[in-house]
Amino acid sequence: MSGAGLPLRGIQTFVRRSSSLTQQQHQGRQLYGQWLLTDVRRLCSEDVFANTQPLTLEIGFGMGQSLIAMAEAEPERNFIGIEVHRPGLAQVCYEAGRRQLSNLRILEGDALQHLRQYGVAASLDRLQLFFPDPWPKKRHHKRRLVNAENVAFLHTYLRPGGVFHMATDWEPYAQWMLEVMSQAPAYVNLAADGGFHPRPAYRPLTKFEKRGLDSGHGIWDLLFARQD
Numbered sequence: 256m257s258g259a260g261l262p263l264r265g266i267q268t269f270v271r272r273s274s275s276l277t278q279q280q281h282q283g284r285q286l287y288g289q290w291l292l293t294d295v296r297r298l299c300s301e302d303v304f305a306n307t308q309p310l311t312l313e314i315g316f317g318m319g320q321s322l323i324a325m326a327e328a329e330p331e332r333n334f335i336g337i338e339v340h341r342p343g344l345a346q347v348c349y350e351a352g353r354r355q356l357s358n359l360r361i362l363e364g365d366a367l368q369h370l371r372q373y374g375v376a377a378s379l380d381r382l383q384l385f386f387p388d389p390w391p392k393k394r395h396h397k398r399r400l401v402n403a404e405n406v407a408f409l410h411t412y413l414r415p416g417g418v419f420h421m422a423t424d425w426e427p428y429a430q431w432m433l434e435v436m437s438q439a440p441a442y443v444n445l446a447a448d449g450g451f452h453p454r455p456a457y458r459p460l461t462k463f464e465k466r467g468l469d470s471g472h473g474i475w476d477l478l479f480a481r482q483d
């Protein structure tokens with residue numbers, strides 16, 4: 256931890272991949288002004304959406320199909336997605352534009368850095384981390400987004416009772432998440448047996464989940480609420 260109680264900078268939880276954009280994604284880039292937040296002051300519903308609807312923040316939405324599906328299905332909630340992958344950012348702008356989703360905005364870059372800069376304490380009703388990079392090699396475990404330091408940091412952005420929802424298809428990471436979250440102060444596991452949670456109806460199938468299922472993997476959801 257830094258002196259201010261914030262996670263130390265430097266370890267990236269992602270790899271920036273350069274990929275060319277499809278035609279739809281080029282069109283999506285033209286819509287950045289509408290959907291991509293560039294002049295953020297504070298990440299909260301009041302500042303971003305000018306209303307008080309509950310706010311969901313998704314870290315690492317990939318190509319964003321599930322984020323779009325959730326924003327469309329739950330117009331009474333606001334959604335902010337953060338991603339570093341440019342084709343995904345452009346694709347979400349394209350899809351949000353087609354559907355005119357006024358309850359969705361996205362941010363480009365490292366979610367942990369954005370939260371450090373613009374996060375507002377207790378502003379999130381739900382924090383989503385779906386199929387994060389599992390970093391399976393032992394020497395890469397330090398790059399896993401779920402670790403004791405990060406989950407303590409993320410806790411402060413949840414409102415009391417707000418939920419941190421994780422899902423993964425990588426069993427060793429699922430067990431790691433359960434151990435980290437079970438030991439993290441001031442979170443309570445919403446699974447009745449203190450283990451994994453049944454998949455909530457609001458979570459659509461994601462691209463990486465489908466990939467995992469196609470490879471014969473299981474799926475593990477974890478829901479932990481901020482206790483105080």
Ligand SMILES: C[S@@+](CC[C@H](N)C(=O)[O-])C[C@H]1O[C@@H](n2cnc3c(N)ncnc32)[C@H](O)[C@@H]1O
Pocket residue numbers: 268269270314315316317318319337338339340343364365366367384385386387388400461462463464
């Ligand atoms: C394995 S993919 C999963 C994508 C999507 N959630 C899904 O289930 O299809 C993980 C994504 O998280 C993004 N990511 C990882 N760390 C991130 C961070 N610190 N901030 C923003 N995005 C991040 C990566 O760029 C990648 O697109």
